[in-house]
Amino acid sequence: MRILGIEGTAWAASAAVFETDDPDALRAGTDRTPEPSADHIFIESNPYQPDSGGIHPREAAEHMGTAIPEVVETALDHAAARHDGDGPVVDAVAFSRGPGLGPCLRIVGTAARSVAQTLDVPLVGVNHMVAHLEIGRYQSGFESPVCLNASGANAHLLGYHNGRYRVLGETMDTGVGNAIDKFTRHVGWTHPGGPKVEAAAKDGEYVELPYVVKGMDFSFSGIMSAAKDEADAGTPVEDISAGLQETIFGMLTEVAERALSLTGTDELVLGGGVGNNARLREMLAEMCDQRGAKFHAPEPRFLGDNAGMIALLGARMFAAGDTLAVEDSAVDPNFRPDQVEVTWRGTDES
Ligand code: ATP
Numbered sequence: 001m002r003i004l005g006i007e008g009t010a011w012a013a014s015a016a017v018f019e020t021d022d023p024d025a026l027r028a029g030t031d032r033t034p035e036p037s038a039d040h041i042f043i044e045s046n047p048y049q050p051d052s053g054g055i056h057p058r059e060a061a062e063h064m065g066t067a068i069p070e071v072v073e074t075a076l077d078h079a080a081a082r083h084d085g086d087g088p089v090v091d092a093v094a095f096s097r098g099p100g101l102g103p104c105l106r107i108v109g110t111a112a113r114s115v116a117q118t119l120d121v122p123l124v125g126v127n128h129m130v131a132h133l134e135i136g137r138y139q140s141g142f143e144s145p146v147c148l149n150a151s152g153a154n155a156h157l158l159g160y161h162n163g164r165y166r167v168l169g170e171t172m173d174t175g176v177g178n179a180i181d182k183f184t185r186h187v188g189w190t191h192p193g194g195p196k197v198e199a200a201a202k203d204g205e206y207v208e209l210p211y212v213v214k215g216m217d218f219s220f221s222g223i224m225s226a227a228k229d230e231a232d233a234g235t236p237v238e239d240i241s242a243g244l245q246e247t248i249f250g251m252l253t254e255v256a257e258r259a260l261s262l263t264g265t266d267e268l269v270l271g272g273g274v275g276n277n278a279r280l281r282e283m284l285a286e287m288c289d290q291r292g293a294k295f296h297a298p299e300p301r302f303l304g305d306n307a308g309m310i311a312l313l314g315a316r317m318f319a320a321g322d323t324l325a326v327e328d329s330a331v332d333p334n335f336r337p338d339q340v341e342v343t344w345r346g347t348d349e350s
Pocket residue numbers: 009010011099100128129150151152153154175176177178180181192193194195198272273274275276277278303304305
C-alpha cells in the first residue's frame with residue numbers, strides 16, 4: 001500500500017509518500033516501527049519564509065499555490081519509481097483538512113482532489129493535530145499515549161477515550177509557538193522566533209514572568225505582555241528568553257503531568273514544532289522519569305508541520321475504509337481533534 005499525503009496548513013508546503021507492504025498490520029495497529037526509513041516515509045517540503053513579520057495568510061497561500069504542485073510532483077515521481085505493475089502509483093490521496101489558515105487549506109484541498117480524481121483513487125481527509133499525535137504513537141510503539149501538541153498555532157493535551165481523542169487541556173488564547181514568535185517580533189528578530197529564543201536562553205539568567213495554569217488549561221497572553229515590557233525596560237533578551245522557556249515549558253510540563261495522572265496513562269508523546277526545543281524535551285523527560293512514565297519525542301522531520309504524518313494517518317484511515325467523497329471534502333480552518341471519529345484503532349478500547 002502506498003499513500004500520498006499533502007500538507008499546507010500554514011507555512012510548510014509538503015508532500016509525502018507512506019509505504020507499507022503489510023496493510024493487514026496497519027489495519028490491526030501492529031505496524032508501529034521506531035525508525036521509519038526514508039523509503040518508508042518519503043517527504044519533500046518547501047517552507048514559506050516571511051521577509052519580515054510573522055506568517056501572512058495571503059503570502060503563505062501564494063507560496064502554497066506554487067510550491068504544492070512542485071512537492072506533489074516530486075512525491076509522485078518517488079512513488080512512480082517504486083511502483084511495479086499496473087494501476088495507480090498511489091492507492092489514496094490524504095490531505096490536511098484543518099485546522100489551519102483557510103486560504104492555504106483551500107489550495108491543499110484543491111490539489112488533493114485534483115490528484116485523486118486524475119489517478120481515480122480515494123481521498124482521505126486528515127485532522128492535522130491528530131496526525132501530530134499519530135506519528136508519535138507510530139514511532140514510539142506506545143499503545144495509548146497522552147499527547148502534548150506544542151506547535152505554532154496550537155497548544156493542547158490529547159488523550160484517547162471512547163472512540164475519540166479528547167482535548168484534556170488547552171491554551172485559552174494563542175498557540176505556544178505563536179506566543180514566542182510574537183515576543184521575538186517585538187525585539188526585532190525574524191520568523192520563526194522559537195529557535196532564536198532557545199539559542200539566546202543558553203546565555204541568560206532566569207527572569208520571573210507570570211505563570212498561568214487554570215486546572216488543565218493555560219494562558220500565554222499575560223506572559224507575552226510581561227516579556228515585552230521587560231524588553232522595553234532594558235532587561236537583556238537572553239534573560240527574558242531564559243524566563244520564557246522556564247515559565248512556558250514549566251506550565252506545559254505541569255499540565256502534561258496532570259493529564260498522565262488523571263488518565264492513569266504512563267505514556268507521553270510530544271508533537272509540534274516547539275517540540276524541537278531541547279529544554280522542553282528535557283523537562284518532559286525528567287517529569288516522566290520521576291513518575292515512571294515513558295516519553296517519546298519524534299525525530300525533527302516529524303515534529304513541525306510535515307506531510308509524512310499526514311500520509312501515515314491517511315494510510316491508517318484508508319486501511320480502515322475511512323475515505324471522503326469529493327463533495328464532502330471541504331476544508332475546515334477550525335477542525336478540532338475531538339471532532340474526529342477514530343476509525344483506525346480497531347478493538348483498542350482504552
Ligand atoms: P500547527 O498547525 O500544528 O499548529 P504550525 O505551523 O503553527 O503548526 P509548527 O510547524 O508545528 O507550527 O511549529 C512552528 C513553531 O515552532 C514556530 O512558532 C516556531 O517558532 C516554533 N519552534 C521551532 N523550533 C523551536 C525551538 N527550537 N524552540 C521553540 N520553538 C520552536
